[in-house]
Amino acid sequence: MLKTRITEILGIRYPILQGGMAWITGWQMAAAVCEAGGLGTIAAATMEPQELIEGIKKIREVTEMPFAINIPLRLPTARRAVEIAVGEQVPVIVSSAGDPLLYAEKIKRQGIKLFQVAFSVDMVRRCNQSGVDGIIAMGAEGGGNISRAEISTLVLVREVVNETDLPVVAAGGICDGKGLAAALALGAEGIQMGTGFLATREATVHERYKQAILDAIDTDTVVTGRTTGLQFRVRKNSLSEKVLGMEREGRSREEIDSFTIGSLKEAAVKGDTDWGSLMMGQVACMIRDIRPVSEMLDHIVSSAIDEIRALGRYIS
Ligand SMILES: Cc1cc2nc3c(=O)[nH]c(=O)nc-3n(C[C@H](O)[C@H](O)[C@H](O)COP(=O)(O)O)c2cc1C
Structure with a gap:
């Protein structure tokens, strides 16, 4: 013990x-x-x-x-x-x-x-x-x-x-x-x-969220929010690509937040693994x-x- x-x-x-x-x-x-x-x-x-x-x-x-x-x-x-x-x-x-x-x-x-x-x-x-x-x-x-x-x-x-x-x-x-x-x-x-x-x-x-963890490889997570100061580690998907694109365009934190609001619920509860926020660690x-x-x-x-x-x- x-x-x-x-x-x-x-x-x-x-x-x-x-x-x-x-x-x-x-x-x-x-x-x-x-x-x-x-x-x-x-x-x-x-x-x-x-x-x-x-x-x-x-x-x-x-x-x-x-x-x-x-x-x-x-x-x-x-x-x-x-x-x-x-x-x-x-x-x-x-x-x-x-x-x-x-x-x-x-x-x-x-x-x-x-x-x-x-x-x-x-x-x-x-x-x-x-x-x-x-x-x-x-x-x-x-x-x-x-x-x-x-x-x-x-x-x-x-x-x-x-x-x-x-x-x-x-x-x-x-x-x-x-x-x-x-x-x-x-x-x-x-x-x-x-x-x-x-x-x-x-x-x-959601079961699809669990599956997204099982399928992940070492390079599959990414950090969003480096330009806004509110950083999240998530699995790469359409949402993370969109957010990183908005960051490259210099969009404000408010604009990005209003786009991502509720996105963890979309993934975790509704199982949207493409446009939901798939927060997970490198592990x-x-x-x-x-x-x-x-x-x-x-x-x-x-x-x-x-x-x-x-x-x-x-x-x-
Ligand atoms: C989907 C998800 C949601 C999280 N939500 C919170 C939260 O509401 N409050 C908090 O303090 N940490 C939150 N965390 C961080 C975890 O509590 C924990 O510290 C972290 O996941 C540890 O790292 P690991 O993912 O490598 O195990 C969240 C992490 C994940 C993956």
Whole structure:
């Protein structure tokens, strides 16, 4: 078994967090992860308040394990989502895309565990001041919204570990035991995965989206939004080509946003893999089958332990 400050603080069996994914990770997916030994996360980003309240109620009905609510702080839905999560006394909040100082005091006063996603070291300094319980260092290999500087996980995790005494979770480009073992070697005490969880039986994402992950090769993802400052890693398709074309023409962020608004829902819920936003990480190229969550997590942890033991062969 692997025991780290992450398993201890969160009270979970495996040091594995399921990343919140807007339109995709509701209570069903999160509950499956909690029951399998990881930390399941409900993504609040695109939920109406009532849907979030219902989701919290439902997850509590089906699991007694701790779970998290992910709240991207830059979105207009954030304030209400924080109020709901605090009012409902959820076990964990994972804040992302914004300043952790905004709500940290309110959250911590209620005894709720708070983790913040960091793309760079500036954010780590904010985390150190804000009383968060841990930092999720997400590198640019990851799917969805990524950092402007596009710092890779290999560099970012080490940099973050050097800047804080808080436990660090590595995210971006991890889907297996070798990835978990590597993250631990870098000084992280757990991993967060997004893309890997999309390729599971329990993932409530359209089947065509899952297939697009299975079919992806290493050169299939691309970063859009470099000219507008809101970068996303997605699988190449007609939408990504169109957006990159608009960027080359120098179109404004407003024009591009108005063209892409709702496009993740089109892909994730309606299965439009051509004109929907197919957010996924580079690691999609290593995912070749759809598995039950519990099988995937058991396998990741047991193979990480094997990997760590096997590394002893290099010591003479
Ligand atoms: C489809 C998709 C949607 C995502 N939505 C969110 C979100 O709503 N909030 C957030 O903090 N991160 C979001 N992410 C990032 C994930 O939570 C996670 O950190 C990331 O996927 C890890 O990298 P990986 O894809 O290489 O595993 C999303 C990622 C994907 C692939």
